[in-house]
Amino acid sequence: MIRLHPRSARAAWVIAAGAAFAVSALSWADRAAAVPITFDTFGPLPAATFGGQGIPNDEVAVSSQIVDGSNTLTVALSATQRFSNPPLANDGMGTYFATPGSNFGGAGESTNEGALWNFNFYIDIDGPGVLADYQIDVFYDFDPAADTVLADLGSLNITNSILGGPTPAETLVETSQNLLFGFLGMSFPGLVSPPAGSFDQNALGEYTFAITVSGGGLPLETVAMKVEVVPEPTSLVLFGAASLLCVGRRR
Numbered sequence: 410m411i412r413l414h415p416r417s418a419r420a421a422w423v424i425a426a427g428a429a430f431a432v433s434a435l436s437w438a439d440r441a442a443a444v445p446i447t448f449d450t451f452g453p454l455p456a457a458t459f460g461g462q463g464i465p466n467d468e469v470a471v472s473s474q475i476v477d478g479s480n481t482l483t484v485a486l487s488a489t490q491r492f493s494n495p496p497l498a499n500d501g502m503g504t505y506f507a508t509p510g511s512n513f514g515g516a517g518e519s520t521n522e523g524a525l526w527n528f529n530f531y532i533d534i535d536g537p538g539v540l541a542d543y544q545i546d547v548f549y550d551f552d553p554a555a556d557t558v559l560a561d562l563g564s565l566n567i568t569n570s571i572l573g574g575p576t577p578a579e580t581l582v583e584t585s586q587n588l589l590f591g592f593l594g595m596s597f598p599g600l601v602s603p604p605a606g607s608f609d610q611n612a613l614g615e616y617t618f619a620i621t622v623s624g625g626g627l628p629l630e631t632v633a634m635k636v637e638v639v640p641e642p643t644s645l646v647l648f649g650a651a652s653l654l655c656v657g658r659r660r
Contacts, residue, residue, distance in 0.1 A: 443556035444548070444617050446503035447633040448472050454485050459529040460584040465489045465496070469531075470503050472632040476624065480536030482543075484620040486634045487529045491587060492518040494525040497636075504635045511589055511610040523587035524610040528618050528636065531583040532567060539578045541571045543624045549586075549593065551604040553614020553638065562617060563593060563604035570600060588616070613638050 448470035457466040466487070473483040488505035490496050493515035499505045507526040513519050530547055534540050545567040550557050571579050586593065588608040596603055619633035 440560040441558050444559050444562070444619050444633050446470075446635055447619070447631050448486075448503055449474075449632075451501060451503060454487075454531065456533070457485060457529075457531045457583060459487075459489075459531065464527075464529060464585055468499055468501075469529075470632055470634045472630050474630055476543075476622075476629050477536075477538060480534050480538040482622060482630050483531070483533045483535075484622060484630055484632045485531040486618050486620060486632050488526055488618075488634065488636045489529060489585070491515065491523050491525055491527045497526055503633070504637060507636055507638050509611045509613060509638050509640065521590070523589045524608075526636065527585045527587050529583075529585045530618075530620055531581075532620065532622075533581045533583075535580070539580055540582060541568055541577050541579065543622050543629065544568050545582075545620070545622050548617070548619040548621070549588065549604070550616040550618065551588065551594070551606050551608045553609070553612040553616065555615045557615075557617050561604055562619070564602050566600055566602075573600070613640060 449472045451468070451470050453467045454469040454471055455466065457469065458464065459466070469485050469487040471483065471485040473481060476482045488497055488499075488507065491514060494512070495508065497505045497507050505526075507524075509525075511522050511524050513522055515525075528549065532540060532545060534543075547565040547567060548559070548562040549564070550562055552561060567582055571577055571582070589610050592601065594603045594607050595601060614637070616636045616638070617633065618636070619631065621628065622630040
């Protein structure tokens, strides 16, 4: 479910699913190309709750700029542990490290099974505009192969979700989701376009996530991150990555 939070005192509302595969005016011109990690800053985003309580917001990939002269647009992504599962590590450059498997929240906090980690997104506009003034899409990945191309990602059409909801003047959308949640693998025309296949919570590999915002047929803002699911404890992964850098190799 996608939880939309208004900036005003109106109660937050929840819709069953998010978005279509709208690919016009994306920041990546070639849909057959892999999506690169993209952000302006990587670090704390104090305003973000990702629609829950206690979800870490101190290591977030953030892109922000002024659009249409008077609106500050911010889009952000992160990956975090689900409930009391082990925390994720990251390399400080937009790649997070998770472990395979699934449960009901670590200590049984949920009745829904999910992977041990969630992906989180935050979309905010500060100014006289509203988010529905722009085309906003969130992209996600079921394929553990490295460098999944844009055309093979699933997508959520956030703009259509807002326009189809009870409060079309939303200025803030944020949520925490899990690739094992069923709606992400189902087609809802105009709202959700799933990737091929299904998500395997036990598969090792790399997953790509992105947000794109466009307006007037032109790309306006983009943020993208990766999640690498690895068998080793995350501390060992980071140590190994540092060792590779020391000998001049690139991941």
